[in-house]
Amino acid sequence: MSLSIQDAKGLIAEVKEREIALGRAPETWYTYENHVYGVANVARTIASKIKGTDEEQAYVNALLHDICKTEEKRVQRFHGILGYEKLIDRDEKVARAAIVHMFPWNKIPSFEKCSQMFFGN
Numbered sequence: 607m608s609l610s611i612q613d614a615k616g617l618i619a620e621v622k623e624r625e626i627a628l629g630r631a632p633e634t635w636y637t638y639e640n641h642v643y644g645v646a647n648v649a650r651t652i653a654s655k656i657k658g659t660d661e662e663q664a665y666v667n668a669l670l671h672d673i674c675k676t677e678e679k680r681v682q683r684f685h686g687i688l689g690y691e692k693l694i695d696r697d698e699k700v701a702r703a704a705i706v707h708m709f710p711w712n713k714i715p716s717f718e719k720c721s722q723m724f725f726g727n
């Protein structure tokens with residue numbers, strides 16, 4: 607199963623609706639929305655320059671990399687892990703992007719190492 611751009615935009619819209627319902631000021635939401643759409647546009651542009659790279663996959667991965675950022679403080683768990691858990695049954699590639707983006711880019715362990723660190727398997 608894989609998530610389309612429309613699916614990803616729908617998930618971002620759901621987060622926005624939930625945060626506003628929880629009383630989060632719309633101004634603070636704009637920062638988040640601008641961030642994820644900005645990162646997605648950059649990712650798609652970079653992907654377009656790399657032969658053989660799937661631009662839509664790059665866009666969706668980037669759009670959803672912070673899908674659980676707004677929940678992090680409420681639940682006291684890292685947002686990349688929450689994002690992985692939210693997305694794994696929907697799209698494994700996107701779920702992996704959510705968890706690995708938490709690491710400094712030059713120190714990203716393999717997905718298998720991340721899985722051992724956070725899930726014990």
Ligand SMILES: [Fe+2]
Pocket residue numbers: 671672675685707708
């Ligand atoms: Fe993040």
